[in-house]
Amino acid sequence: MAFDKMELGDIEVWDGNFAAAQALRQSQVDVVAAYPITPSTPIVEGYAKFLADGYVEGEFVMVESEHAAMSGCIGASAAGGRVATATSSQGFALMVETLYQASGMRLPIVLNVVNRALAAPLNVNGDHSDMYLGRDSGWIQFDAYSPQEAYDLNFIAFRVSEDHDVRLPAMVHQDGFMTSHTAQGVKTMSDDTAYGFVGDFKPMNDMLDFEHPVTHGVQTEEDWHFEHKARQHNDLMTKVFPKVQAAFDDFEKLTGRKYNIVESYDMDDADVTVLCMGTSVETAREVAKEMRAKGIKAGVIGIRVFRPFPFEQLKAALKGVKAIATLDRSSPNGTPGALFNEIAGALYNTDDRALLSGYIYGLGGRDLTKAQLVDLYTELQANVDAGKVTTQLQQFIGVRGPKLAFL
Amino acid sequence: MSEIKKVKNLKEFSTSADRFEGANLLCPGCAHSIIVREVLNATNDDLVLSASTGCLEVCTAVYPYTSWDASWIHIGFENGSTAVAGAEAMYKALGNKGRLKQPDRNPKFVSFAGDGASYDIGFQWISGCFERGHNMMHVVLDNEVYANTGGQRSSSTPIGSSATTSPAGRVSYGEKKNKKDMMAIMAAHGSPYVAQVSPNKWKNMVKAIQHGMEVEGPVFINAVSACTTEWKFAPEDTMAIQDLATDTLVFPLYEIIDGTELNITYRPKNVIPVEEYLAAQGRFKHLFKDQYKYLIKEWQERVDAKWDYLQKREEARV
Numbered sequence: 003m004a005f006d007k008m009e010l011g012d013i014e015v016w017d018g019n020f021a022a023a024q025a026l027r028q029s030q031v032d033v034v035a036a037y038p039i040t041p042s043t044p045i046v047e048g049y050a051k052f053l054a055d056g057y058v059e060g061e062f063v064m065v066e067s068e069h070a071a072m073s074g075c076i077g078a079s080a081a082g083g084r085v086a087t088a089t090s091s092q093g094f095a096l097m098v099e100t101l102y103q104a105s106g107m108r109l110p111i112v113l114n115v116v117n118r119a120l121a122a123p124l125n126v127n128g129d130h131s132d133m134y135l136g137r138d139s140g141w142i143q144f145d146a147y148s149p150q151e152a153y154d155l156n157f158i159a160f161r162v163s164e165d166h167d168v169r170l171p172a173m174v175h176q177d178g179f180m181t182s183h184t185a186q187g188v189k190t191m192s193d194d195t196a197y198g199f200v201g202d203f204k205p206m207n208d209m210l211d212f213e214h215p216v217t218h219g220v221q222t223e224e225d226w227h228f229e230h231k232a233r234q235h236n237d238l239m240t241k242v243f244p245k246v247q248a249a250f251d252d253f254e255k256l257t258g259r260k261y262n263i264v265e266s267y268d269m270d271d272a273d274v275t276v277l278c279m280g281t282s283v284e285t286a287r288e289v290a291k292e293m294r295a296k297g298i299k300a301g302v303i304g305i306r307v308f309r310p311f312p313f314e315q316l317k318a319a320l321k322g323v324k325a326i327a328t329l330d331r332s333s334p335n336g337t338p339g340a341l342f343n344e345i346a347g348a349l350y351n352t353d354d355r356a357l358l359s360g361y362i363y364g365l366g367g368r369d370l371t372k373a374q375l376v377d378l379y380t381e382l383q384a385n386v387d388a389g390k391v392t393t394q395l396q397q398f399i400g401v402r403g404p405k406l407a408f409l
Numbered sequence: 410m411s412e413i414k415k416v417k418n419l420k421e422f423s424t425s426a427d428r429f430e431g432a433n434l435l436c437p438g439c440a441h442s443i444i445v446r447e448v449l450n451a452t453n454d455d456l457v458l459s460a461s462t463g464c465l466e467v468c469t470a471v472y473p474y475t476s477w478d479a480s481w482i483h484i485g486f487e488n489g490s491t492a493v494a495g496a497e498a499m500y501k502a503l504g505n506k507g508r509l510k511q512p513d514r515n516p517k518f519v520s521f522a523g524d525g526a527s528y529d530i531g532f533q534w535i536s537g538c539f540e541r542g543h544n545m546m547h548v549v550l551d552n553e554v555y556a557n558t559g560g561q562r563s564s565s566t567p568i569g570s571s572a573t574t575s576p577a578g579r580v581s582y583g584e585k586k587n588k589k590d591m592m593a594i595m596a597a598h599g600s601p602y603v604a605q606v607s608p609n610k611w612k613n614m615v616k617a618i619q620h621g622m623e624v625e626g627p628v629f630i631n632a633v634s635a636c637t638t639e640w641k642f643a644p645e646d647t648m649a650i651q652d653l654a655t656d657t658l659v660f661p662l663y664e665i666i667d668g669t670e671l672n673i674t675y676r677p678k679n680v681i682p683v684e685e686y687l688a689a690q691g692r693f694k695h696l697f698k699d700q701y702k703y704l705i706k707e708w709q710e711r712v713d714a715k716w717d718y719l720q721k722r723e724e725a726r727v
Contacts, residue, residue, distance in 0.1 A: 218481065
C-alpha cells in the first residue's frame, strides 16, 4: 500500500460532507470523477486532499460538468474498480441522463447527493427536489439524517451496490447545509475496520480484463428492452432489501449502530404519526415526545431506503396507526406529493387504512419548526377524534401569505 | 512501450487481427467500418474502445450480438470520449495499486464518434478530456451530417450541402455555414498529435494512427467518412469518393504536432478540380443549376485558400 493510514479519534467532530469524504477515503475508492457544486463540493475536495496528503491512492478526475462526472464514473466503473462521486441540485439534474445509463448498465457507483432545491428560482439550500428527481432512475437511494449516518451509510452503500447479486448504483442522501455543513460528533471506525467491512472490490465484466472482452451499453429495441428493464426492476424489488438488511445486521455487530429500512420511533402504540425524511426526522422525534407528555400518542416514521420503496416494511410499521401525515420537502407541482402518493399506494389495500394527509414544507431550506409540528400532530389527533380528515388533503406549512391548501 | 506493428501490404493489413467483425448493420458502402478496421488493425495492443451514439454504435452492438472482439462501451451521444477517459483513469489507478489483471499489457484507449457527437453535442466532453490530458485517442468518423437520424446538418456540414434541416430548395442552396475547423480547435488544446486522415490513403492513415498511439496524451484524428446514404452516391463508389475528397484537397491530409508544427502528409500528384467532387454527390446536385454555379467557384477558391494556408504553416514551422 502506497498510502498512510489516518489515526482517528473514537469520536470526531465532522460535518456531513467531511464524514462522507472520510468514508470514501476509508473505502479506498479507486476513481472519483467530480464537478463542484454547493453544498456537496467539500466531499470531493476532501477526497482530493486525502489524495494530496497520501492518505488514499486513486485517481481524482476533475471534469468539466456533472454530466461528464457521471460519464467518467461510468467508464471507470465499467473498467473494473471502486467508483464514487458527489453532487447536488442542478448538478444532479444535469446528471440525470447518465444516472439512467449507470443503473441500466448495472454499474455499482456510489453517488453522495447533498440534497438541495432545484431552480428556478435559484437556491443553494436544502430540500428534497433533487432526491425526488432521481427516484425513477433505477438507483438504490439511502437517506442519512445526520453526519454520523452520512458516514455509516456510505459503507453500507458500497457493500450493497457492489454485491454481484445486486450490481446497481446507490445514492447516499443528506440534507444540504443542515447535515452537510453542521458539525456533530461522529463515531468513527479505524481505517482497517472500515475497509474490512466494505471489502475488496470484486470486478465483474471489467473492460480491463483483456482476456475477456466485453461490450457495455448495447442497443435493444422492442425485442429486448422490456426484458432488461424488467430484470433491473426485479432485482431492485427482490434482491436489494435482503442485502441491505444483511449489511445493516453486520454493521450493527461491528459498530453497535443499528439501521432499519424503515426507522420507527415511538411507534409501538402510536395513534398519530409523522412520516418524513432527512433532518426533519430528528425534529419530529423531539416533538413526538413532547406530544406524548401532553397525552397524544405520537410517533415518527423515517424512511431510510427511499428506493427501492419499502412498501411492505411501511405497511407493517404503520399497522394500527389511526392518522398519518406525510411530509414532502419538494414542490409537488400538481400532485399531492411523492410520499403521500406512495403511502396511499401502500395502505390502500390494507384493512386498517389510516387517515392520510399530506404536508409540503421546507422548500429551499425553509426551517421546519417544532411549533409547526405541534400544530400538525394536533391536527392529526383532531382527525382521529373526528374519524375523518378534517383539513384539506394537502397543506403547505411555513410559507408566507394566505394559507395554501388543496384537495 | 510496446512494439509498433509492422504493416507490409494491404492484403496482410486487411486480414490481420480482426477485432471489428464484418457482421454489422452498417450500410453497404459505409466508410465507417473501413476506418474502424484501419484504426484497430494498426496495433496489436489491447484496446479499450467507446462509440458515441450514432451509426457506428447502433449498427455494431445490437443485443444479443456484438461486432467487437475488444473491450467496448457506449453510454450516450455526447460522452463517449469521457467514458474512455474514465476507463483510462481506472487503468492508472489499478496500475498504481498493483491490481491490474494483466499488468504487462499496454492497452490503447480509443473513442469513436461521428461529427455530430464530436463537433456539436460532444464538443465539451472532448474538450474536457483533452484539457485534462488523458492518454487516449478520439477518432471522428466525419461524414458531415447526422446520418443516423436521417441527414440533419451538423456544424461539420459544408456550405451548399443539402441536409434535411438545411435543405436546398426553390430559394435556398442548402447549408449556409462553412464547416467548423475542429483540427485547429483541437490543436489549440495543446494536443501532442492531431491529424486528418482518409481510409483510401491507408498507409498514411496507419502511420498517423500508430504515431497517435505512441505519443503520450490526448490525440485527435479526423477521419473523412464518405456516406453513401446522405452524400448520395452508389455504394460501390465509396473509395472513388474518398479519392476525390483527398485529391481535390477538399479534405487535405495533414497533421499538427504539439499544437503548432503542421505537416502536410499527402500531396496529390494531380490535383482534381473541386467541381468533380461536388458533381459526384447528390447532396451538391443543386449547385449545378445556373443560379448557384457561383458557389462552385467559391468552393474552389476556399479549398485553394486553405491549401495555401496549410503550405504556409508547414513552411513557417510554427
